[in-house]
Amino acid sequence: MVIPALDPNDSFAAEQAGLALACLDWVLDVHASEYPCERTEHADYRETLATLADLDPGAAGDVRALLDETYTPPADLAGLRDQGRRLKEAVAHSYRLLAGSPAASAAHRAVAETAARQAQRELAWCRLTGFPRGDLPNIADVLAEQGRRAVRASVGATP
Amino acid sequence: MIALTQQWLWDRRPIVDHVSVVHGDYRNGNFLFDEDSRQITAVLDWELTYLGDRHHDLAYAMMKGWGEYDSATGEFYCSALVTRDTMIAEYEKASGLSVDPERLDYYTVVNMYWAAVALIATGPRNSAERLTHLDAMQTFLAGLGAFYIDQLRSIVGK
Numbered sequence: 392m393v394i395p396a397l398d399p400n401d402s403f404a405a406e407q408a409g410l411a412l413a414c415l416d417w418v419l420d421v422h423a424s425e426y427p428c429e430r431t432e433h434a435d436y437r438e439t440l441a442t443l444a445d446l447d448p449g450a451a452g453d454v455r456a457l458l459d460e461t462y463t464p465p466a467d468l469a470g471l472r473d474q475g476r477r478l479k480e481a482v483a484h485s486y487r488l489l490a491g492s493p494a495a496s497a498a499h500r501a502v503a504e505t506a507a508r509q510a511q512r513e514l515a516w517c518r519l520t521g522f523p524r525g526d527l528p529n530i531a532d533v534l535a536e537q538g539r540r541a542v543r544a545s546v547g548a549t550p
Numbered sequence: 551m552i553a554l555t556q557q558w559l560w561d562r563r564p565i566v567d568h569v570s571v572v573h574g575d576y577r578n579g580n581f582l583f584d585e586d587s588r589q590i591t592a593v594l595d596w597e598l599t600y601l602g603d604r605h606h607d608l609a610y611a612m613m614k615g616w617g618e619y620d621s622a623t624g625e626f627y628c629s630a631l632v633t634r635d636t637m638i639a640e641y642e643k644a645s646g647l648s649v650d651p652e653r654l655d656y657y658t659v660v661n662m663y664w665a666a667v668a669l670i671a672t673g674p675r676n677s678a679e680r681l682t683h684l685d686a687m688q689t690f691l692a693g694l695g696a697f698y699i700d701q702l703r704s705i706v707g708k
Contacts, residue, residue: 506551521693
């Protein structure tokens with residue numbers, strides 16, 4: 392990156408340049424994990440949507456269709472991200488529909504567990520911004536740990 | 551987390567006992583201060599203003615994201631200016647209105663919800679679409695959104 396000569400008295404320009412450099416450090420920290428992160432989110436939200444669909448005997452056909460469509464994640468990042476977004480929207484919609492039903496508490500538990508893993512990823516992703524506090528693992532380590540959890544869950548072991 | 555928070559807020563929505571002018575972004579950084587007279591001379595950025603519950607602004611000014619901890623005592627200063635207890639006491643004295651801790655907690659969640667959406671979604675999108683000259687800062691502030699997502703988790707994720 393080439394930084395233009397900045398007027399030493401222009402504090403705004405200096406601040407913007409500092410932020411641009413900090414953003415580049417941030418990109419270096421997370422860039423290699425972008426695709427794995429989208430894969431993890433795709434799997435996580437698809438699993439949550441399946442759980443919510445099981446809780447709702449009247450789950451709409453479009454939910455079942457989305458689960459079928461997303462069985463195999465797209466290989467390209469744009470396609471993966473698009474499906475991930477639709478899965479998230481479907482989870483939010485299904486969760487709202489289940490609120491107030493006998494399955495509300497189970498639905499809350501499922502979505503809260505997903506949200507906790509999402510928060511863990513968000514914190515790790517943004518750790519270099521300095522806003523998340525404490526000694527946080529990098530996103531690659533968080534994804535690896537969440538991947539191991541998913542494997543344990545799929546074979547029925549205690550997480 | 552956003553869906554959980556929406557439901558949490560809907561389930562607990564409080565009654566507004568007294569309609570107030572709510573600023574919506576009431577914190578340090580949004581007022582002008584005259585050092586000679588030690589007076590606030592203007593409050594800025596009114597684009598989020600609406601008629602609502604005073605606890606919205608009070609909770610906002612107390613948020614962790616723009617406060618500071620005293621390194622010597624560990625005490626938290628709202629907007630890096632005043633302790634929470636002092637702020638509540640001074641507000642009640644000046645306004646003649648009470649401060650309800652339960653509604654303060656509710657509007658803290660409202661504010662964190664708003665901040666998470668604005669910082670993680672709106673800000674980076676504005677940067678990506680070149681709608682702001684503060685694109686680097688708006689991108690970087692997503693980290694503060696992550697901080698609030700985690701704060702929300704501890705409340706609405708129970």
